[in-house]
Amino acid sequence: MRDTMGIVTTDDEDVSLKELTRARSAAAVPFAGRYRIIDFILSNMVNSGIQNVGLLTQNNYHSLMDHLDSGKQWDLDRKKDGLFILPPYVSRESTGWFNGKVDALHSIMPYIRRSSQKYVVISGSCMVCNLTYDDALEFHKKNKADITVLYKEEKEASPAELSRHTLIQTDEDGRIWDMEVMPSSPKSSKISMRMYILEKNLLEYLVEESVARGQHDFIKEILIRKMDTLRIFGFPYTGYLVKIDSIQSYFRHSMELLDPENREELFHHCGIIYTKIKDEVPAKYGDRCKVSNSLVADGCIVEGEIENCVLFRGVRIAQDAVVRNSIIMQNTEIQGNAFIENAIMDKDVIIRRGKRLIGQETYPVVVGKKAII
Amino acid sequence: MRSKECIAMLLAGGQGSRLGVLTRNLAKPAVPFGGKYRIIDFTLSNCTNSGIDTVGVLTQYRPLKLNTYIGIGQPWDLDRMNGGVAILPPYAKQQVGEWYSGTANAIYQNIEFVNSYHPKYVLILSGDHIYKMDYSRMLEFHKEKKAGCTIAVIEVPWKEAGRFGILNTREDSRIYDFREKPKKPDSNKASMGIYIFDWELLKQYLIEDQELEGSDNDFGKNIIPNMLKRGEAMYAYPFKGYWKDVGTIQSLWEANMDLLEDPPRLDLYDKKWRIYGRNPAEPPHYVALGASVRRCIITEGSVIYGTVIHSVLFSGVSVGKDSVIRDSIVMPNARVGRNTVIEHAIVGEEVVIGDNCHIGYEETGENKLSYLKVDVSGLTVIGEGLEVPPGTRIGRNVMADADYLASLAQKAQKPDHFARREEIL
Numbered sequence: 089m090r091d092t093m094g095i096v097t098t099d100d101e102d103v104s105l106k107e108l109t110r111a112r113s114a115a116a117v118p119f120a121g122r123y124r125i126i127d128f129i130l131s132n133m134v135n136s137g138i139q140n141v142g143l144l145t146q147n148n149y150h151s152l153m154d155h156l157d158s159g160k161q162w163d164l165d166r167k168k169d170g171l172f173i174l175p176p177y178v179s180r181e182s183t184g185w186f187n188g189k190v191d192a193l194h195s196i197m198p199y200i201r202r203s204s205q206k207y208v209v210i211s212g213s214c215m216v217c218n219l220t221y222d223d224a225l226e227f228h229k230k231n232k233a234d235i236t237v238l239y240k241e242e243k244e245a246s247p248a249e250l251s252r253h254t255l256i257q258t259d260e261d262g263r264i265w266d267m268e269v270m271p272s273s274p275k276s277s278k279i280s281m282r283m284y285i286l287e288k289n290l291l292e293y294l295v296e297e298s299v300a301r302g303q304h305d306f307i308k309e310i311l312i313r314k315m316d317t318l319r320i321f322g323f324p325y326t327g328y329l330v331k332i333d334s335i336q337s338y339f340r341h342s343m344e345l346l347d348p349e350n351r352e353e354l355f356h357h358c359g360i361i362y363t364k365i366k367d368e369v370p371a372k373y374g375d376r377c378k379v380s381n382s383l384v385a386d387g388c389i390v391e392g393e394i395e396n397c398v399l400f401r402g403v404r405i406a407q408d409a410v411v412r413n414s415i416i417m418q419n420t421e422i423q424g425n426a427f428i429e430n431a432i433m434d435k436d437v438i439i440r441r442g443k444r445l446i447g448q449e450t451y452p453v454v455v456g457k458k459a460i461i
Numbered sequence: 462m463r464s465k466e467c468i469a470m471l472l473a474g475g476q477g478s479r480l481g482v483l484t485r486n487l488a489k490p491a492v493p494f495g496g497k498y499r500i501i502d503f504t505l506s507n508c509t510n511s512g513i514d515t516v517g518v519l520t521q522y523r524p525l526k527l528n529t530y531i532g533i534g535q536p537w538d539l540d541r542m543n544g545g546v547a548i549l550p551p552y553a554k555q556q557v558g559e560w561y562s563g564t565a566n567a568i569y570q571n572i573e574f575v576n577s578y579h580p581k582y583v584l585i586l587s588g589d590h591i592y593k594m595d596y597s598r599m600l601e602f603h604k605e606k607k608a609g610c611t612i613a614v615i616e617v618p619w620k621e622a623g624r625f626g627i628l629n630t631r632e633d634s635r636i637y638d639f640r641e642k643p644k645k646p647d648s649n650k651a652s653m654g655i656y657i658f659d660w661e662l663l664k665q666y667l668i669e670d671q672e673l674e675g676s677d678n679d680f681g682k683n684i685i686p687n688m689l690k691r692g693e694a695m696y697a698y699p700f701k702g703y704w705k706d707v708g709t710i711q712s713l714w715e716a717n718m719d720l721l722e723d724p725p726r727l728d729l730y731d732k733k734w735r736i737y738g739r740n741p742a743e744p745p746h747y748v749a750l751g752a753s754v755r756r757c758i759i760t761e762g763s764v765i766y767g768t769v770i771h772s773v774l775f776s777g778v779s780v781g782k783d784s785v786i787r788d789s790i791v792m793p794n795a796r797v798g799r800n801t802v803i804e805h806a807i808v809g810e811e812v813v814i815g816d817n818c819h820i821g822y823e824e825t826g827e828n829k830l831s832y833l834k835v836d837v838s839g840l841t842v843i844g845e846g847l848e849v850p851p852g853t854r855i856g857r858n859v860m861a862d863a864d865y866l867a868s869l870a871q872k873a874q875k876p877d878h879f880a881r882r883e884e885i886l
Contacts, residue, residue: 120745121744348747348764351747354744361742363742367536367736369497369729369736370495370496370761372758373755373759374755377754379752379753380752381750382747383745383747385745385746385761386760400745
């Protein structure tokens with residue numbers, strides 16, 4: 089896969105994570121106790137042998153840049169190629185505000201042209217999984233495809249869930265013959281993973297052509313419109329997939345990580361998932377703590393009771409505090425006698441003594457960054 | 462090359478024979494400590510936190526893991542354009558190559574390395590202590606006193622004073638007497654093995670000492686006494702705080718257990734003085750339903766189904782259902798089966814312990830293998846990478862290696878012993 093470059097779009101505008109994306113782009117949303125969503129996307133690319141990754145940013149990319157730094161933790165601080173963070177800029181042709189994915193890709197055309205690789209993997213940032221692109225690229229070449237779309241068939245998914253995604257239909261050979269963006273009555277259960285493989289030359293041509301015609305939507309105006317003229321194929325991914333498309337799904341998938349099988353799939357399936365190192369102290373437990381079915385990251389001090397929780401780095405749970413079915417992000421502090429159930433706490437939250445906060449399993453309470461309750 | 466005011470030379474070549482099986486395959490500074498660190502992390506982090514950006518690490522004994530661990534020094538921010546960390550093994554010269562014959566000789570053989578930075582001062586450190594110390598303050602003290610040599614000292618309990626190099630000072634901290642491991646100590650100010658020298662002065666003494674026949678080429682035994690004899694300006698820099706020599710099984714265990722105290726005697730949470738190390742890329746650790754964790758330290762990548770009490774667990778450790786780990790240290794990637802009890806033990810890296818084992822049970826065991834007669838002070842130590850078969854019982858006061866396990870297996874074949882095992886199970 090040395091001959092492949094990666095492009096990551098970090099703002100999937102139709103992803104609504106409420107408070108969690110208020111202060112950061114979707115790709116920077118913390119996940120699984122010590123990671124951010126971008127970690128999985130970058131690690132997958134790196135584990136596939138991709139060494140040239142461009143990151144398209146738009147909203148609130150500071151926390152993302154802070155997290156990624158030089159790309160060293162993903163082994164992307166390379167002399168040749170490496171990690172390129174590409175924020176928008178104002179020019180004569182552009183206001184600095186992207187008008188859809190195609191527009192964004194157009195704005196980084198100089199970077200794309202300069203890159204020497206033959207193939208491009210484009211990935212969104214709301215799908216979390218552990219894969220390498222080798223099989224998909226092989227499939228792409230074998231089928232002489234123009235574009236390959238990675239998808240996951242989820243037969244058990246509810247229509248409501250399916251209708252939050254782009255759905256595709258494929259024929260026996262895998263060629264896509266129908267594609268719908270967030271249809272209200274889904275006809276297929278094949279969910280597009282927003283990951284595409286195509287030749288760089290083709291990408292350049294398609295982007296230039298679309299922009300010239302004032303078309304800016306990658307899916308609707310390139311993929312769907314060109315389904316008959318281009319060979320667009322669907323590559324079935326069969327591993328574990330986390331779709332972060334709403335607070336509910338974020339919550340549900342976080343809880344799924346308490347199952348060892350899911351963790352195995354997500355962390356040890358194809359390769360290692362890398363993240364920014366914080367040099368936190370190992371987690372420490374007190375004399376009277378009660379811990380059950382929980383994931384706990386380094387830097388935590390647990391003196392109270394936790395059950396079915398995901399604790400990010402540096403979380404403090406004081407004695408006699410009870411936290412159940414909750415996701416507690418970095419450096420949040422839960423003081424004594426507080427009671428928390430079905431909640432998502434963003435970073436640096438303080439829950440004072442004796443406070444109670446109870447959400448529903450289907451509708452967790454979300455507490456924004458730096459809130460004090 | 463630009464000159465540096467002060468560079469550090471870190472002596473990391475010692476075998477650490479008192480740690481027995483733990484240092485069979487790796488140098489003492491690379492021994493895991495405190496859940497996610499290795500011993501040398503403390504000294505390297507102290508350097509970087511004190512603003513010292515050039516560190517020569519002198520290696521000799523089993524340096525492979527240590528070299529890989531240090532790498533280019535990036536975890537400690539020691540990957541620098543000018544300076545950074547350099548690993549300095551002994552090397553062959555035109556006439557003859559030779560091993561480092563002593564601490565002073567190790568520096569002597571690297572005079573060229575130090576010279577290349579043109580430092581005014583050299584800080585000599587050893588890689589086998591657990592402590593946090595700001596060397597820049599010690600350097601200020603050294604300059605203030607216009608000293609030729611400054612030795613960091615700590616007050617130790619009187620009864621232990623005989624184990625250290627003991628100093629006597631005047632009121633202004635000037636040293637007038639130094640004795641290595643005195644039988645009847647008349648002071649409890651112990652040398653911490655941390656020295657700052659004026660480089661030109663030290664160089665002169667190193668060269669002289671090298672020419673002396675019969676010298677041990679050792680700082681404590683030769684260089685320091687010689688300097689004192691000649692009346693060099695030598696001062697003691699008093700250090701207050703946590704400092705632990707982890708050269709023995711007992712002290713290594715104690716220092717780990719110290720971290721479990723509340724508040725811990727060594728504060729690792731200070732954001733201004735982080736202890737850095739090479740972090741494994743592992744997900745957060747998991748504590749299962751039915752597991753119990755109390756007064757313990759657990760690191761990322763571990764999976765706990767059993768009970769862990771008053772213990773330190775490193776990354777990638779798994780503890781099976783119904784197993785109990787108490788008062789123990791379990792090093793990286795060790796796997797403990799089900800219904801196994803581990804008490805008062807140190808379990809080495811990558812060890813696999815089967816189901817229904819009892820490690821460190823009350824009855825005192827004895828390891829008859831002469832080369833393993835290391836003082837384990839009532840603990841049980843399981844050497845790196847061993848596979849302990851299901852149902853094994855290992856008593857206290859044992860240092861186990863592959864031969865020891867084989868001898869246990871032989872014994873187990875005798876019928877009477879077999880009957881006893883049945884009874885236990």
